Amino acid sequence: MKSDLQFEHNIYVKSRIFILVVLVSLCTSVSVVAQSIADRGKEVYDQNCLACHQMDGGGVPMLTPPLVNAEWVQGDKVRLINVVLKGLQGVEINGEIYDNPMPPLTHLSDEDIAAVLTYVRANFNNKAGPIKKEEVVAARKAMN
Amino acid sequence: MKKITFILFAISVAVLSAFDNRILQDSIKLPAGFKVQIFAEDLGTARHIALTPQGTAYIKLGKLVDGNGIVMLQDTDKDGIAERKTTFGPFAGTGIAVKGNNLFASSDSEVFRYTLDANGLVTNPNNPERIVKGLVNKRQHASKSITLDNKGNIYVNIGAPSNACQEVDRTKGSKGMMPCPILDSAGGIWQFNNAKLDQSYGQGKRYATGLRNIVGLDWNTETDQLYVMQHGRDMLFQLYPEYFDAKQSAELPSEVMFALKQGDDGGWPYIYYDHIQKKKILAPEFGGDGKKTGGEKAVDPVVAFPGHMGPNALLFYTGKMFPERYRNGAFVAFHGSWNRAPEKQKGYFVAFVPFKGGKPSGEWEVFADNFAGVESIDSPGQAQHRPCGLAEGPDGALYVTDDVKGTIYKITYSK
Numbered sequence: 001m002k003s004d005l006q007f008e009h010n011i012y013v014k015s016r017i018f019i020l021v022v023l024v025s026l027c028t029s030v031s032v033v034a035q036s037i038a039d040r041g042k043e044v045y046d047q048n049c050l051a052c053h054q055m056d057g058g059g060v061p062m063l064t065p066p067l068v069n070a071e072w073v074q075g076d077k078v079r080l081i082n083v084v085l086k087g088l089q090g091v092e093i094n095g096e097i098y099d100n101p102m103p104p105l106t107h108l109s110d111e112d113i114a115a116v117l118t119y120v121r122a123n124f125n126n127k128a129g130p131i132k133k134e135e136v137v138a139a140r141k142a143m144n
Numbered sequence: 145m146k147k148i149t150f151i152l153f154a155i156s157v158a159v160l161s162a163f164d165n166r167i168l169q170d171s172i173k174l175p176a177g178f179k180v181q182i183f184a185e186d187l188g189t190a191r192h193i194a195l196t197p198q199g200t201a202y203i204k205l206g207k208l209v210d211g212n213g214i215v216m217l218q219d220t221d222k223d224g225i226a227e228r229k230t231t232f233g234p235f236a237g238t239g240i241a242v243k244g245n246n247l248f249a250s251s252d253s254e255v256f257r258y259t260l261d262a263n264g265l266v267t268n269p270n271n272p273e274r275i276v277k278g279l280v281n282k283r284q285h286a287s288k289s290i291t292l293d294n295k296g297n298i299y300v301n302i303g304a305p306s307n308a309c310q311e312v313d314r315t316k317g318s319k320g321m322m323p324c325p326i327l328d329s330a331g332g333i334w335q336f337n338n339a340k341l342d343q344s345y346g347q348g349k350r351y352a353t354g355l356r357n358i359v360g361l362d363w364n365t366e367t368d369q370l371y372v373m374q375h376g377r378d379m380l381f382q383l384y385p386e387y388f389d390a391k392q393s394a395e396l397p398s399e400v401m402f403a404l405k406q407g408d409d410g411g412w413p414y415i416y417y418d419h420i421q422k423k424k425i426l427a428p429e430f431g432g433d434g435k436k437t438g439g440e441k442a443v444d445p446v447v448a449f450p451g452h453m454g455p456n457a458l459l460f461y462t463g464k465m466f467p468e469r470y471r472n473g474a475f476v477a478f479h480g481s482w483n484r485a486p487e488k489q490k491g492y493f494v495a496f497v498p499f500k501g502g503k504p505s506g507e508w509e510v511f512a513d514n515f516a517g518v519e520s521i522d523s524p525g526q527a528q529h530r531p532c533g534l535a536e537g538p539d540g541a542l543y544v545t546d547d548v549k550g551t552i553y554k555i556t557y558s559k
Binding site: 058060061 | 312
């Protein structure tokens, strides 16, 4: 009787440990995926955006708008995806008009556009959620 | 106890304000013997500046302040600080110049002419004559810088609304257009009569072409010739990572000074100048790879500076206040770079090039530095001030404008 109890207790402990291990590994793999998206987002930013928007997201006075705590970045996702897909120039942002044109970056993959926008929305004092690849696919389809 | 606290407070205020003054005095670094004063501040986006023979200063604003785009400043008690200020001219822009009894000022598509009285004051602030209209204005490189010769002509920069004349501007993989159609109406210096009304392309002359964007230009009275500073093209690394790395792209192409004659071609967009190889290099949009040369018919620069520093003003010094070596030499105000990232940014200073007979007689040097007010700059937004305009006062003092906070610096020399 005693040993049975001991056995059941052992099973109970083992299953608890098993569930814990599964949970931990799940969380780790999710965070590894999230981390690799963030890394990819930064890579895409450094190659395609940093020259104009700068390493601190501050932009260039009179030429390139800042991305810091920006409504265009944190607001409507479709509008933001379209800035990357279609480019932008001459729009007034907080009373300033910026002179340099942003070119359309259609050569970037859907994954890369999602990654870079997710990166920008989570950095430079922005606190908005991620953009999914499917949302980029949909915006690209609506464009054609 | 209260008394002691008050005395301590008073002392600390005195020390702090003395310290503050010292910071102001030491903020701009100059060669020995030179001194800087804050002639005026908080004017707004102070772009170019011109002074009359009486010492009245006119500053063009890039953005309107209370509906006006020109600031007039007077220092009637001659203490180096302006105490009288009025504004007029309901148009934003960059160019401003004084010639004879006239003040000229530009918007991004027009040039206006005002009349000056014997005291250097504008007599018709509300109804200037429009001498040039209808110039290309597509935001990018839209500022219309101006200078005048002594034969009744005005020279107007019409910057190319483009980086390198690609089919789709600043876009990876987009080809260069051959021939570049932009050059018909922009990417050069146009000459107009300085007294005729409402001239446009049909009445003017394309004086020089192949110039991407000229913000700083000056008529050299010693050689009777137009000199210009070009803003070189951007993004070699971003558009062509197969030929350029980030370091090369920060340094290239050179920001060049040209001495121009009628009909000259600066070579944009087909070539750029490389001050490291000392060669005119074929642009990658037109088959170049960073090594192939080109532009046999394009003029060679007279001075080549490192890339992207943004030369926004050029001034040949003719005054007698500064030491002899500065006479007829060139001052260049560098607005400061953005397209050197991820490398450190560069510029944000006024450079000097000694000249003899219209040709450089020595290497360029930094003349006035530390406008940015920070040790090093990663991002242009960090700069507290950015040099944008230059003018010489009747006494030979050098005036420098700043278009971040609208500070006007007056630089003087005494032995």
